[in-house]
Structures are given as C-alpha cells and as structure tokens.
Amino acid sequence: xxxxxxxxxxxxxxxxxxxxxxxxxxxxxxxxxxxxxxxxxxxxxxxxxxxxxxxxxxxxxxxxxxxxxxxxxxxxxxxxxxxxxxxxxxxxxxxxxxxxxxxxxxxxxxxxxxxxxxxxxxxxxxxxxxxxxxxxxxxxxxxxxxxxxxxxxxxxxxxxxxxxxxxxxxxxxxxxxxxxxxxxxxxxxxxxxxxxxxxxxxxxxxxxxxxxxxxxxxxxxxxxxxxxxxxxxxxxxxxxxxxxxxxxxxxxxxxxxxxxxxxxxxxxxxxxxxxxxxxxxxxxxxxxxxxxxxxxxxxxxxxxxxxxxxxxxxxxxxxxxxxxxxxxxxxxxxxxxxxxxxxxxxxxxxxxxxxxxxxxxxxx
Amino acid sequence: xxxxxxxxxxxxxxxxxxxxxxxxxxxxxxxxxxxxxxxxxxxxxxxxxxxxxxxxxxxxxxxxxxxxxxxxxxxxxxxxxxxxxxxxxxxxxxxxxxxxxxxxxxxxxxxxxxxxxxxxxxxxxxxxxxxxxxxxxxxxxxxxxxxxxxxxxxxxxxxxxxxxxxxxxxxxxxxxxxxxxxxxxxxxxxxxxxxxxxxxxxxxxxxxxxxxxxxxxxxxxxxxxxxxxxxxxxxxxxxxxxxxxxxxxxxxxxxxxxxxxxxxxxxxxxxxxxxxxxxxxxxxxxxxxxxxxxxxxxxxxxxxxxxxxxxxxxxxxxxxxxxxxxxxxxxxxxxxxxxxxxxxxxxxxxxxxxxxxxxxxxxxxxxxxxxxxxxxxxxxxxxx
Numbered sequence: 001x002x003x004x005x006x007x008x009x010x011x012x013x014x015x016x017x018x019x020x021x022x023x024x025x026x027x028x029x030x031x032x033x034x035x036x037x038x039x040x041x042x043x044x045x046x047x048x049x050x051x052x053x054x055x056x057x058x059x060x061x062x063x064x065x066x067x068x069x070x071x072x073x074x075x076x077x078x079x080x081x082x083x084x085x086x087x088x089x090x091x092x093x094x095x096x097x098x099x100x101x102x103x104x105x106x107x108x109x110x111x112x113x114x115x116x117x118x119x120x121x122x123x124x125x126x127x128x129x130x131x132x133x134x135x136x137x138x139x140x141x142x143x144x145x146x147x148x149x150x151x152x153x154x155x156x157x158x159x160x161x162x163x164x165x166x167x168x169x170x171x172x173x174x175x176x177x178x179x180x181x182x183x184x185x186x187x188x189x190x191x192x193x194x195x196x197x198x199x200x201x202x203x204x205x206x207x208x209x210x211x212x213x214x215x216x217x218x219x220x221x222x223x224x225x226x227x228x229x230x231x232x233x234x235x236x237x238x239x240x241x242x243x244x245x246x247x248x249x250x251x252x253x254x255x256x257x258x259x260x261x262x263x264x265x266x267x268x269x270x271x272x273x274x275x276x277x278x279x280x281x282x283x284x285x286x287x288x289x290x291x292x293x294x295x296x297x298x299x300x301x302x303x304x305x306x307x308x309x310x311x312x313x314x315x316x317x318x319x320x321x322x323x324x325x326x327x328x329x330x331x332x333x334x335x336x337x338x339x340x341x342x343x344x345x346x347x348x349x350x351x352x353x354x355x356x357x358x359x360x361x362x363x364x
Numbered sequence: 365x366x367x368x369x370x371x372x373x374x375x376x377x378x379x380x381x382x383x384x385x386x387x388x389x390x391x392x393x394x395x396x397x398x399x400x401x402x403x404x405x406x407x408x409x410x411x412x413x414x415x416x417x418x419x420x421x422x423x424x425x426x427x428x429x430x431x432x433x434x435x436x437x438x439x440x441x442x443x444x445x446x447x448x449x450x451x452x453x454x455x456x457x458x459x460x461x462x463x464x465x466x467x468x469x470x471x472x473x474x475x476x477x478x479x480x481x482x483x484x485x486x487x488x489x490x491x492x493x494x495x496x497x498x499x500x501x502x503x504x505x506x507x508x509x510x511x512x513x514x515x516x517x518x519x520x521x522x523x524x525x526x527x528x529x530x531x532x533x534x535x536x537x538x539x540x541x542x543x544x545x546x547x548x549x550x551x552x553x554x555x556x557x558x559x560x561x562x563x564x565x566x567x568x569x570x571x572x573x574x575x576x577x578x579x580x581x582x583x584x585x586x587x588x589x590x591x592x593x594x595x596x597x598x599x600x601x602x603x604x605x606x607x608x609x610x611x612x613x614x615x616x617x618x619x620x621x622x623x624x625x626x627x628x629x630x631x632x633x634x635x636x637x638x639x640x641x642x643x644x645x646x647x648x649x650x651x652x653x654x655x656x657x658x659x660x661x662x663x664x665x666x667x668x669x670x671x672x673x674x675x676x677x678x679x680x681x682x683x684x685x686x687x688x689x690x691x692x693x694x695x696x697x698x699x700x701x702x703x704x705x706x707x708x709x710x711x712x713x714x715x716x717x718x719x720x721x722x723x724x725x726x727x728x729x730x731x732x733x734x735x736x737x738x739x740x741x742x743x744x745x746x747x748x
Binding site: 354 | 430432433435438439440441442443461462463476478479480481482
C-alpha cells in the first residue's frame with residue numbers, strides 16, 4: 001500500500017470516489033468544488049506598502065550604511081581619478097583600487113560573502129576620456145589572488161590575467177594603458193577559477209567618453225557623451241550593472257539585480273525629469289546564465305552596442321539582450337509621456353521575479 | 365538522601381563541569397570559525413486557503429535559523445512569520461505567504477536563510493486544505509468506515525464457514541493470519557520509516573520507529589502473558605484486533621495527510637481495492653476464535669477495535685498532522701503486530717500438537733503463503 005495515495009493523484013478520480021460514497025459528497029464536498037484565491041484577496045492581507053507589487057517583492061530593507069554603498073549613489077557616482085598633465089600634454093588619470101573580502105547584504109537579511117573592489121559591488125565606475133593615459137594602482141587585501149582585467153586596448157603585460165598582473169594576497173600591481181576605444185566597457189577579475197572570481201563580486205563599469213576632436217562630423221553627438229560639458233549636463237546618465245548572486249554555491253543564481261541589491265529601484269524608484277533625455281550605461285556581468293536583458297515599459301530606445309559608435313546599432317527597440325560581458329548604451333526620452341511610474345526589468349521573467357525589477361519615476 | 369543518590373552526584377557534577385569547560389574554551393573554534401553554520405529547515409504542515417499558502421516549519425542546526433526571504437515558484441514573495449525572529453534548534457513557526465496558488469497544479473517553495481542557504485519544499489498538487497467542520501468530519505468518517513470497519517466486518521462473516529470446516533481449516537486460517545500479519549509488519553515498518561524520513565532530522569528519524577516498535581512489542585507481550593499463560597481464543601483475537609487497529613490508525617493518518625496536502629484523490633477504484641485488501645484482516649481476527657463460541661457483541665467490539673482507528677487516523681491526519689507523530693504511531697503498531705505474530709504462531713503450534721501434527725505442515729506453509737500473497741496482490745490494487 002506504500003504510497004497508493006501519491007499514485008492516486010494522477011488519476012484525478014476524486015469525484016468518482018465521492019460518487020461511491022453517495023451522500024458524502026453533498027455532505028462534505030471537500031476540495032473538488034473549492035476555488036483558489038483570487039489575485040485581489042491573496043494580496044489584501046498584506047496590502048501595506050508592498051501591496052502595489054502584488055506580493056512579488058523581497059520584503060524588508062537592506063542596511064546600505066552597513067554595506068558601505070547605496071545602489072542609488074552607484075547610479076551616478078563616477079570615479080574620474082586623480083587628473084594631471086603628462087609632459088606631452090596628454091591627460092593622466094590615476095586610480096587607487098583595492099580588493100577585499102566583505103560580507104554584503106544583497107536582499108533584506110540575506111548576506112553574501114563577497115569579494116569586492118574598493119569595498120563595493122559593483123566596483124567603482126571608472127570614467128575617463130578617449131586617449132587619456134590611465135594608471136591604476138591595485139592592492140590585493142583579499143584572501144585569494146586577484147587581478148583587474150580591463151576590456152579595452154592594451155598590451156599583453158597589462159591584461160590582468162594569470163601571468164600578467166595577477167596579484168597575490170598582500171601584493172600590488174600598477175596597470176597602465178591608453179584609454180581606447182571610447183565606449184561603455186567593464187573590468188573584472190580574471191584570476192582562476194574565473195566564474196567564482198566574477199560572481200563573488202569583482203567587476204565594475206569602465207566608461208571611456210569619446211574625444212569630440214577626433215570624431216569629425218559626429219562631434220556634436222560625441223560632446224553630449226563627455227562628462228562635464230554643457231551638452232552632457234542636460235542628460236540624465238545612470239550606470240546599471242546587471243549582476244546576480246549564487247548564495248548557496250550551486251552554480252545557479254538565487255538573487256538577480258542591477259547594481260547588486262534586489263528590488264532596490266522598485267522599493268525606491270529612480271527619479272527622472274521628464275523633459276531631459278536619459279542615457280543608461282548597461283553592463284551584463286551575470287554568471288551562470290548566458291543571457292540577461294533589459295526591457296523598458298511604455299517607451300522605446302536607441303541602443304549603441306559596446307557604446308563604441310555614435311550612431312545607434314539598434315534603433316527604436318524596447319528590449320535588448322546582452323551575453324555575459326556584453327554592454328551598451330541606451331538613449332531615450334519620456335518628454336511626451338505622462339508623469340508616473342514606468343517599470344524596467346529583465347524580460348527573462350525568472351530574473352525579474354528573483355529581484356531584477358526596477359522602476360523609473362518620471363516627474364514633470 | 366540515600367547513599368546511592370549521593371554516590372551518583374559526583375559523576376553528574378563532573379559531566380556538568382566538563383561540558384562547561386568545553387563550551388568556555390571552545391577547542392574546536394579553529395575548525396568552525398570561518399564555516400557558515402549548519403542549518404536545517406523542515407516543513408511539517410501546509411495549509412492552502414483563500415489567504416494563500418501557510419507552512420509550519422521546524423528549524424535545526426548549530427545556530428538559530430533566520431528565514432529572510434521566501435520564493436514561491438522562483439519568485440520572491442512577501443510573507444509574514446509567526447512568531448517572528450530567528451528559530452532556535454527545534455523551534456517552529458508559521459510562514460504565511462499571500463500567494464495566488466492554482467488549484468490542481470504544483471508549487472515549489474524555497475526558504476532563503478540569512479546565510480544564503482535554500483530549503484525547498486514542494487506542494488505536489490495544490491488543493492484547498494480541509495477546514496474543520498462537522499460535515500468534513502462526517503465525510504472523513506465515512507471514508508474511514510469504508511477502508512477500516514466495512515472490510516473487517518465482511519471478513520469476519522467468513523467465521524461460520526471456517527467453523528464448519530474442521531480442525532485442518534482452523535490451522536489453515538491461523539496460518540493465513542500469520543501470513544497477513546507478516547505483510548502488515550513489513551508494510552507498517554516501511555511506512556513508518558517513510559514518515560520518519562519526512563520528519564525534521566533532529567527527531568533521529570528511524571529511531572522514532574524502531575524504539576516504539578521494540579517497546580510496544582515487549583509491553584504487549586508482558587501484558588498478554590501477565591497471567592502466565594499464552595493468549596488464545598477471544599483474548600488472542602483481541603490482541604490481533606489491537607495490532608491491526610494500530611496499523612489502520614497509521615493508514616488513516618496517511619490518508620488524512622494526503623487529503624490535507626492535496627496529494628490524495630481518493631477514487632472509487634481505490635476505495636474498493638482498499639476494502640478487498642482489508643477483508644483478509646477480518647478473517648485473521650476471527651481465526652483464533654474458531655474453537656470457541658463468542659457472543660455477537662464480541663464480534664462488534666473486535667470490528668470496532670480494528671477498524672475505527674482508521675477514522676481517528678484520517679481525522680488527526682487531515683487536521684493536525686506532523687510526520688514524526690505518524691512515525692511514532694506506526695512504530696507502536698509494528699510492535700503490536702509482531703506481538704500477535706508470536707502469539708498466533710504459538711497458538712497454531714499448540715493446536716497442531718493437540719491434533720498430533722507438526723506445526724510445520726504443508727497446510728501451515730500454504731496458509732502463510734496464501735495470507736501474504738493475498739495481501740500483496742490486493743495491495744497492488746491500491747497501488748495503481
């Protein structure tokens with residue numbers, strides 16, 4: 001008899017059983033004619049501030065102060081380095097970077113034993129200009145060997161891989177190269193095992209603004225990308241690093257996010273002014289899943305794959321996908337929209353439901 | 365204080381001192397410092413209603429378990445824990461998740477702890493959990509009567525036919541009884557161990573079955589033979605009815621639990637199969653009384669003793685159920701069944717000797733085989 005009730009399931013014979021028992025069905029009528037809860041009634045009990053998400057949320061608050069970084073600040077806190085002039089007149093940008101082990105809270109109450117650059121995940125968003133000399137002094141305070149592998153043009157010696165700029169715990173290395181080509185790039189640790197070093201949190205944005213002087217007829221478009229110019233000032237620029245965390249180390253992600261904290265921009269939307277255009281630097285560093293994506297609600301955008309062109313590589317789309325390590329620039333505007341809350345999220349519903357869900361609050 | 369107690373104080377004190385010293389100095393610290401705590405979480409009950417999904421969880425492990433997030437079908441969902449806060453070792457709490465579950469479909473829950481560990485639980489078929497009402501109790505009682513009382517009463521109706529058939533038929537009937545009890549012993553143990561497997565690991569699963577089985581066997585043997593004589597006649601029939609009753613209690617718990625978790629869709633074919641399966645139990649109870657002339661009330665009492673626990677089991681199983689209790693009950697049942705196997709065997713040996721035959725006759729062997737095979741074959745009916 002072992003297990004007969006389990007096998008009985010597939011037979012769906014409950015009604016027949018009731019019929020055999022005669023009046024019993026009318027008396028008790030269990031299960032068969034009962035109804036599941038409606039959407040409304042299910043959420044009603046919890047209809048506080050989470051009611052608007054219809055229950056799908058990571059309830060609670062993350063302690064950003066304890067983490068030492070706030071996803072809302074990460075959106076815009078560019079690190080432009082220490083600027084000086086080289087004898088040949090070029091700009092030198094110097095950065096200090098460290099690697100350290102740190103427990104971070106990636107969803108309310110959920111701690112992740114991360115490896116970080118400068119104590120934050122993602123690491124600092126480095127922003128330089130095309131042709132700048134870039135010098136990064138990297139110190140490894142972590143418990144494992146680490147490196148910084150920049151996506152960009154550089155020599156083999158500066159590649160940040162085992163054998164070239166791989167730094168043992170307690171060690172130090174200086175990476176130096178010219179910032180090329182312009183675009184939306186990234187850096188990450190390239191020590192082995194690779195998957196673990198990346199998914200533990202060692203990655204960040206590396207943005208190279210174009211030099212308008214070298215861009216000929218596209219000078220105007222180039223100038224709007226250059227941080228600090230009047231043309232750039234009217235843009236609302238945000239860096240979004242799509243990442244994910246495997247909290248139980250089974251090579252599957254338990255939490256998906258942009259800029260680390262699940263639902264950070266759902267609970268507190270990103271405020272944007274309606275009359276100014278928006279530019280997103282979107283980078284995919286998700287491990288284990290080959291693809292990630294961004295879908296913008298109620299609007300369309302132009303997309304510049306890798307950000308290495310000044311004319312869109314995809315025009316008028318509302319969903320873009322990126323493989324691991326792929327990145328690009330999104331440009332759009334809400335100027336003709338009503339003010340309100342506009343969602344954006346991974347269009348892999350799985351990722352959206354596991355934390356990669358966000359909201360723009362468009363204000364007039 | 366008497367001298368033995370005084371002498372016991374010293375070792376007890378030493379145990380306490382050693383434990384305190386060990387905990388204070390923590391010599392294993394270097395081995396456990398960087399290691400995340402061991403955590404376990406077991407779902408003991410599931411309730412599906414118009415408010416969503418409710419589960420009672422039991423925690424275990426080296427440190428209190430903090431449930432920080434809950435996923436339903438791979439989506440983080442809001443939830444409320446009652447009582448709130450970290451769960452200590454063996455601590456329980458209800459988690460109420462306002463999730464719009466879908467009747468007839470499967471749902472998967474994952475509980476995420478503060479350390480990032482995931483504990484998963486599947487609801488195989490979502491069905492509204494029965495609420496406690498008189499109608500519901502009557503409905504379950506009817507099912508209990510069909511699977512417990514009716515077949516045993518039907519089986520006992522073979523009593524006049526067996527009685528008219530002479531001493532060989534008597535021994536044959538006793539042998540059938542031994543066969544069916546042997547099947548029930550294996551079945552009860554297997555089912556008990558299955559429940560033990562579902563129970564929280566802190567309950568030391570299999571021990572929950574084997575220890576009650578051994579204790580109930582010893583206790584029932586002692587009670588049965590307290591007057592220095594082996595059981596026979598109505599006394600032996602009562603012991604058999606008790607053992608079968610305990611088995612049916614466990615069976616009822618399983619049926620009730622299956623209702624509660626939506627895993628059961630009790631079809632007419634299954635009810636009939638169950639009835640056929642349990643008819644043999646009625647023959648078994650009647651067999652030892654063939655040499656006597658029991659009163660009608662005795663039959664009624666024996667049917668009730670063996671069959672009604674099925675009703676009680678379904679009630680308890682569907683409304684207030686945890687796997688460790690079922691494992692315990694089935695362990696007790698297994699011990700009781702083993703006791704009656706021993707007693708029926710002894711009775712059969714005595715009866716054979718009185719007739720001048722050996723108890724190891726072909727008749728006995730054929731009876732035991734028939735009893736076991738019949739139970740096995742009818743069990744297949746309820747497997748399908």
